[in-house]
Amino acid sequence: MKKIFSYYLKPYYLRMTIGFLIKFTGTLMDLFLPWTLAYMIDTVIPANQRPEIFLWGFFMIFCSILAVVFSVAANRMASRVASSATRTIRGDLFEKVSRLSNTQIDRFTRPSLISRLTSDTYNVHQMLGRVQRLGVRAPILLIGGITMTMALDPVLACILLAVLPLLTIVVVVVSRKTIPMFSVLQDRVDRFVRLIREDIAGIRVIKALSKESYEQERFDRANREVVDWERKATVTTSITNPVMNVLLNLGLVAVILAGAYRVNQGTSEVGKILAFMTYFTIILNALMSISRLFIMISKAAASASRIVKVLDADQELVFQEMEAEEESAWETETGTEKKAGTGEENGAVHVEFDHVSFSYNKVENNLEDISFRLKRGETLGIIGATGAGKTTIVNLLMRFYDADQGAVRIDGRDVRTMGLHELRTRFGTVFQNDTIFEDTIMENINMGRELSEEAVMEAVLYGRASEFVEEKGGISAQLDIKGANLSGGQKQRILIARALAAKPDILILDDSSSALDYKTDAELRKELREHFAETTCVIIAQRISSIMNSDHIMVLEDGQMIGYGTHQELMETCEIYREIGKSQMGI
Structure with missing residues (x-):
């Protein structure tokens, strides 16, 4: 106060x-x-x-x-x-x-x-x-x-x-x-809001599973808690x-x-x-x-x-100054990359995980000793069971969290020594369950970045969304909240167009093609190869067909890297990857 x-x-x-x-x-x-x-x-x-x-x-x-x-x-x-x-x-x-x-x-x-x-x-x-x-x-x-x-x-x-x-x-x-009572009351209201938020977001699942009575009971319990504490506070006052x-x-x-x-x-x-x-x-x-x-x-x-x-919460993702030796090495490396005609810019490491370990609860590691290197323009495919740590790699790369051990580097520079705006403007990202806003297609792709209509239309083309966007009346067409007037595949193509619109340095596709048919998925990967050859890609997928042509493929299990290499190499050396390939593609 x-x-x-x-x-x-x-x-x-x-x-x-x-x-x-x-x-x-x-x-x-x-x-x-x-x-x-x-x-x-x-x-x-x-x-x-x-x-x-x-x-x-x-x-x-x-x-x-x-x-x-x-x-x-x-x-x-x-x-x-x-x-x-x-x-x-x-x-x-x-x-x-x-x-x-x-x-x-x-x-x-x-x-x-x-x-x-x-x-x-x-x-x-x-x-x-x-x-x-x-x-x-x-x-x-x-x-x-x-x-x-x-x-x-x-x-x-x-x-x-x-x-x-x-x-x-x-x-x-x-x-x-009454002051302590009102504090407890606000906590109960928080729980109540969380329950309502979950139920409304998952209303289709609740109806599909006929769980209305169960959710009604949960709602009644949370509602009763709020009412009881409100009554206690009100009666006291x-x-x-x-x-x-x-x-x-x-x-x-x-x-x-x-x-x-x-x-x-x-x-x-x-x-x-x-x-x-x-x-x-x-x-x-x-x-x-x-x-x-x-x-x-x-x-x-x-x-x-x-x-x-x-x-008053402390800024946890603080900017860290580079040490003199690290800064000198980084300047030397980036200077070498920029030398015209040397042909070395494609040989430098663009994205690097160096013995990275991380835990959300700081008790049990969600990622353990992950290391890999990507050159500019290369593609990394990541595959693994749910909860294996695939999205966690993206979270660390974009510095939503800081690694507990090891280092994450871009162009040889630790991401902790980069400003968050400087870091994240390098990325084009499609997350799992990403958001479509109640606005036009243009604004859903532009997202306040002041992109031209030509750049947005180009992104729509590369995202393989041109056909249905034209059917809906062009990029000025209005979308409903959460893209309710779009199919699952159409939503994903709008989100992919959003990620591609600013021609990112690094492209993250986190299970972003799960709703696409195989033909559209293949066409999208072709567009990426032809028009984004200098963009380093990290593709998280559940199906091998989406990543089998990647330069590198990582297989994760329980936060550990159990396989790393090309599709052919993994089919020969990684039993889990081979089993996935057989079950999905019969190979």
């Missing part, structure tokens, strides 16, 4: 100060009204001074108008500050989330990050607005009301002051209990209002009885008693507002803590 006020609200301190002054002035106008009424009843009316009655009446109207105008103006300023600050918080949070390492995203979980970007920022927004509106008005009404009652009748004011410590204890005790009402009403009864006695004794006046009751109501409303404010601050404190945890 401290960071929210000290950093994100700092640019608005002047505007908030002006708003506080306006709100302060308007609140004072409200406090003058009961005092004016008491003066008129006790002094002006008994003197039968009609001009003075009208004068004080107009004064009350003037105070009322000022109170309304100033309150509206201050509330508008408060809303603008809250909206602007929340927009900045949400923007910084989104930027931070987009730069988190995959390890951090796994740790926070995606549903939790979505919740922090939505419901948590909403709670902070509500709190910032309420603090500026009620945080000024309610304390002024409370303190001003007590001050006015002390001025009107100190004896009756002492009855009121005797109640205030009890009210304070109630607010403090309830607030201490709801204690505040009735207890405060009882205490204040008891105090008010005591004031009326004592006031009646004092009027009867001639030590007080009717107007003062009426004003005192009005101030008592003002104080009651102020305390109720403060209690509601504490409840909202409790919610916002839990949300702000979750937001700040993300904002």
Whole structure:
């Protein structure tokens, strides 16, 4: 919470100060009204001074108008500050989330990050607005009301002051209990969001397997957890209002009885008693507002803590300076590559894994001692069972994760010594279950890279998507969310066109041809050979036909490389690869 006020609200301190002054002035106008009424009843009316009655009446109207105008103006300023600050918080949070390492995203979980970007920022927004509106008005009404009652009748004011410590204890005790409850509640909401996200994404599978009842039970359990914790938090906070009402009403009864006695004794006046009751109501409303404010601050404190945890998360994928010897060797190597006419640029290592090991949970290795080298323009095919570590190699190559041991190099340079933008702009990538956005074909391929229509059309051609793109009306045709109006093969061809559009240095195709027919798959590989001869390719596939013509083929099993070579070499030396070939192609 401290960071929210000290950093994100700092640019608005002047505007908030002006708003506080306006709100302060308007609140004072409200406090003058009961005092004016008491003066008129006790002094002006008994003197039968009609001009003075009208004068004080107009004064009350003037105070009322000022109170309304100033309150509206201050509330508008408060809303603008809250909206602007929340927009900045949400923007910084989104930027931070987009730069988190995959390890951090796994740790926070995606549903939790979505919740922090939505419901948590909403709670902070509500709190910032309420603090500026009620945080000024309610304390002024409370303190001003007590001050006015002390001025009107100190004896009756002492009855009121005797109640205030009890009210304070109630607010403090309830607030201490509710803050942890709201933190747990947000965690339960995260789980609930994750379940909903999974069920909606997999709704077709659920229906196909007739698992609606099972998922309904899971939903009911998660929903019940959220409701139970929300009920606990709400019931705890709801204690505040009735207890405060009882205490204040008891105090008010005591004031009326004592006031009646004092009027009867001639030590007080009717107007003062009426004003005192009005101030008592003002104080009651102020305390109720403060209690509601504490409840909202409790919610916002839990949300702000979750937001700040993300904002303050360390940058795990840090840029590492190259050592002097490594930098000298890299400069020598890249200088050699650029010498015209030497013919050496095709002989230099482009992509290298040097004894790389990696574990997601840091307990058991998902990859172990992986080493290979690719020259520029060569193709590596990777095949293996599900969970063998195929996609993990891509994750390390693009530095979504850092290797635990060994080094990943591009052009002889460790990827950890490259800026993330510099590194990733080298790649064209099609991931498993990649995303089609609800936009035109043009924008789904362009992806904000400012590519020309000619470049996009060329990519569509190379991705073997021209035929169906023309049928749909060209690259300006609109696609549904997740490509719902495309077949599986059409989606993959759009994704491949996206990867090829910027003519990448390194092309990653992670099981990107699984929905393509054999003819289209063969045509795609032909396009890659003819038009992307200088592009180094890494192709992850489940079928041998997609990789059998690769320069190198890696066979993975349980994170270990059990075979490496050409198709012919592996058919002779790798039993698992030979079994896959026999089962798929009968060879």
